[in-house]
Amino acid sequence: MFFNIIEKIVRVTKALTEPRIATKDVTKDTMHHSPIFRGMHEIKYDICTGCEACAKICPVDAIVMEPLPIKRPKALPEVNLGICIFCGLCEDVCPTKPEKAIKLSGGTFEMITGGTDEDIKNYWVKPEVPQEWIEQKKKEEEEKARKKAEMLAKKKAEAEAKKKAEAEAKAKADAEAKEAESEKKPEAGEGDAQ
Ligand code: SF4
Ligand code: SF4
Numbered sequence: 001m002f003f004n005i006i007e008k009i010v011r012v013t014k015a016l017t018e019p020r021i022a023t024k025d026v027t028k029d030t031m032h033h034s035p036i037f038r039g040m041h042e043i044k045y046d047i048c049t050g051c052e053a054c055a056k057i058c059p060v061d062a063i064v065m066e067p068l069p070i071k072r073p074k075a076l077p078e079v080n081l082g083i084c085i086f087c088g089l090c091e092d093v094c095p096t097k098p099e100k101a102i103k104l105s106g107g108t109f110e111m112i113t114g115g116t117d118e119d120i121k122n123y124w125v126k127p128e129v130p131q132e133w134i135e136q137k138k139k140e141e142e143e144k145a146r147k148k149a150e151m152l153a154k155k156k157a158e159a160e161a162k163k164k165a166e167a168e169a170k171a172k173a174d175a176e177a178k179e180a181e182s183e184k185k186p187e188a189g190e191g192d193a194q
Helices: 002-017 053-057 089-093 117-121 131-193
Strands: 063-067 075-080
Touching: 053 063, 053 089
Parallel strands: none
Antiparallel strands: 063 075
């Protein structure tokens, strides 16, 4: 009994005082994951429509829609992994086909942080959107708006021309009818005199 206590004291003292060398760097080495482990989100900014379905269905409000300076998508989802429960509903509800714009499986599987409050607070999946892509989308939208305005102006001009032609045709028909009427009247007068 006495020796047991002494042995424990020695073991604990040794454990507390001896420097211990880590045998595995979990931030670098791949960890074992269950086959159904879904992993970190992967967000495809170039196929997302900004419909917000993922943000609306998220049961823990882990998704916020970050606005973009373009019309489509007008915003992209960003996921707070600090509160996500990895249910996968966001991936299930995403309507893009054939590929989902947000998915868990297929993304990054290593999600280790330093573990401080600050790390957890900043533990987000944010799509990295290149500025060139935004500029290209802006140009495409401007071109589309220009073509639409041109088409509307053309349609309006055509409608006005048609209206004008119809009005002219009617005026001409009225004038002809009036002329025919005035030609008939003297003949009627001549008949009365006889
Ligand atoms: S996996 Fe579930 S909890 Fe996590 S962001 Fe998607 S819907 Fe929300
Ligand atoms: S990721 Fe999918 S569900 Fe979410 S906004 Fe984009 S298209 Fe909609």
